[in-house]
Amino acid sequence: MxxxxxxxxxxxxxxxxxxxxxxxxxxxxxxxxxxxxxxxxxxxxxxxxxxxxxxxxxxxxxxxxxxxxxxxxxxxxxxxxxxxxxxxxxxxxxxxxxxxxxxxxxxxxxxxxxxxxxxxxxxxxxxxxxPGAFASNALQWKWALQSSGTIDLPYPGSYSDPIHERDIAEAAYAALTEPALRGAAYHLTGPESLTFSQQIAAVEAAAGRTVPFRRVTPEAWKESVGPHLPAAAADALLGYWAASDGVPTTVTHHVESLTGHPARTFATWAAENASAFTGTPGSPGTA
The missing domain is CATH 3.40.50.720 (NAD(P)-binding Rossmann-like Domain)
Incomplete structure (x- = not known):
């Protein structure tokens, strides 16, 4: 093949x-x-x-x-x-x-x-x-930490179901190699529904440092990402975060049904990528 x-x-x-x-x-x-x-x-x-x-x-x-x-x-x-x-x-x-x-x-x-x-x-x-939110989306925070020392969040209490990219890859591998799995649609999630603030706590535990964040208005956040994120995409993200603010997302078990093992936790991802968050403001970091 x-x-x-x-x-x-x-x-x-x-x-x-x-x-x-x-x-x-x-x-x-x-x-x-x-x-x-x-x-x-x-x-x-x-x-x-x-x-x-x-x-x-x-x-x-x-x-x-x-x-x-x-x-x-x-x-x-x-x-x-x-x-x-x-x-x-x-x-x-x-x-x-x-x-x-x-x-x-x-x-x-x-x-x-x-x-x-x-x-x-x-x-x-x-x-x-x-898949829902990629766990690796959290890597975007390292740039804010390196430049200003803090992360701006319009909705710190917004929930998502961060999924490890290797789980997605293994699900794709299963679909490509097991004929019985073909032809369906699979909603892939991580094993937990976590707020942004809970994800930051996991990064702090993995990196052994404080990761400060501050709540900003949606308008201020959209303006700050304007140079590198199209307005339509920014609006879509803000709409999703507003809808899931304080509302846990649904977690599925499709990763396990496809791969034979439970989905990896966000804490596992954070531990594997801790070096990305250990730099100080103005330092190049080690992503």
Whole structure:
């Protein structure tokens, strides 16, 4: 079997590749700039820019399955080329935002829904993985700590279900290698529903330092992230955080049903990434 892994430099894709190689599967690591970084031994680097249909034919030629990131801009062209290449199965990295309240109005949900809908009307069997918040989202806090020494949060009491990226990768591996798991949609979560302040406490315990934060208005937060986050995405995040402020999220057991083990805790992730939070303001850090 040959599997094309898009987003191969991402946290999930890079964790999935060695699992597939360990199974003896032919792996193509796809990115807009193949070979940077050098793919693991046994994998073949190919150019596949999900925004550039000209890169699709060569990347998909001979592929049996695809691990697909949810890039909507050229999804119809990608599906058409995958069908022509004879791809039999796509495992899509979608988002739990597509099943949340107000999904059609959310910019984050809409991009994932667009891809899910394009795949739903194709001839290719599709398995949708719908994770909630990535535990690695917390790495964004290190920049604030290094620059100002504190984290700005508009909703410290907002709940999420942070999931370890390796659990997502292992779920994708199971879906790609176990035929009985194909064709379904799986809502993936971590094992706990935690507020931002509880996640910060876990980071403090792991890093052995105080991680100060302050509550700011949604407007102030949106202005502060404006240089690097589109307004629509910022509004979608603020809407989600407001809706889940003081409201625990639903936790599922789909990680365990797919992988055979319970989902890793956020404390486990924090311990593995503690070095990212041990720097002082103005220091380069060690992410």
């Amino acid at each position: 040959t599997v094309l892994v898009t987003g191969s430099r991402g946290r999930v894709g890079s964790a999935l590749i060695p699992l597939l190689l360990g199974k003896g599967i032919d792996v193509r690591t796809a990115s807009a700039a193949p070979g940077k970084p050098v793919p693991p031994r046994g994998a073949t680097a190919v150019r596949c820019d999900l925004r550039d249909p000209a890169t699709f034919p060569a990347a998909l030629d001979g592929a049996d399955a695809v691990f697909l990131y949810a890039e909507p801009s050229q999804i119809e062209a990608f599906v058409q080329e995958a069908e022509a290449a004879g791809v039999q199965h796509i495992v899509l990295l979608s988002s739990s935002s597509v099943i949340g309240p107000g999904a059609p109005e959310s910019a984050i949900a809409l991009s994932h829904l667009t891809v899910e809908q394009a795949l739903a009307v194709s001839s290719i069997e599709t398995t949708a993985l719908r």
